[in-house]
Amino acid sequence: MRDTNEMELVFDSISVNEGFARVAVAAFMTQLNPTLEEVADVKTAVSEAVTNAIIHGYEKEVKKIRIHCQLKEQVIYIEVEDYGKGIENVKQAMEPMYTSKPELERSGMGFSFMEAFMDEISVVSEPGKGTLVKMQRKIGKGRELWTTQSL
C-alpha cells in the first residue's frame, strides 16, 4: 500500500488566502484520520506561517506563496515558502513576543504558536531571497498501539 501522498499549492499573498490555505491543508490531512484538535493545531500553525509571509515576507505586496505538504506514514510535513525580503536574524524573529512591526499590533507570537502546535519547525531565510518554514506533526500519537499489536 502506498503510504505517502503529496500536494502543492501556489497562491497570491493576499490576506483572504490565509483562510483558504489552512482549510486546504486541513482537508488534505484528513486522510490521516486526525482528531479535531490535531486539525485545529495544524490549521493554526499554517495560518501563522502564511500570515508571516504576507505581512513580513512581502510586506503586503502581492506575490506568490508556496505550500508543499507531504503525508508519510502518520506524519504531515508542511513547507510554507515566500520569495520576499527574508529575515536578517532568524533567532531573534523566533523569540516569543518579538515583532519587527509593533505598529501593526502584531503579538509577536507567530513562531511561538507554530512551535507549540507542531512537533518540529525549522526556518531557513536569506535577506532578499525569501523564507522557508518547515514544520512537521505526527498524527495519532498514543492511538496507534493496539492496531499494530493485534496484527
Next chain:
Amino acid sequence: MKYEVQENCLTIFLPNELDHHNAEEIRRKSDRLIEKHHIKCVIFDFGETNFMDSSGIGVIMGRYRMVNLLGGEVWAVHANERMKKILVMSGVTKIIQIYEEEHV
C-alpha cells in the same frame, strides 16, 4: 461583525474565524467606537468563533492597551475550549479575564 455599545461598555461579536484577514476591520471599527463612546470596558464575545491565531491575540492586546490607559478592562465571553486554550497559551489571560458561564 456586530458591535454593541451599552453605556461605556463595548461588546465585539467576533466572526467564526479570527485571523489577520479580519483582524484589521475589527481593529478599525472598534477603535472608532472606543473613542466616540469613551469606552472603558471591552467584551470580546467568542460565541461564534471556532478559529483564532496570534493575530487575534494582537487585536485583544491592542484594545487592552487603549482602555487600560483609562483604567478600563477587557473580558472574553463564550469562549469554547479551543479558544480558551489559545488565550491561556498566549499569556493574554494575564491582562484580560475569561468570563466562565458556571459562575452565573
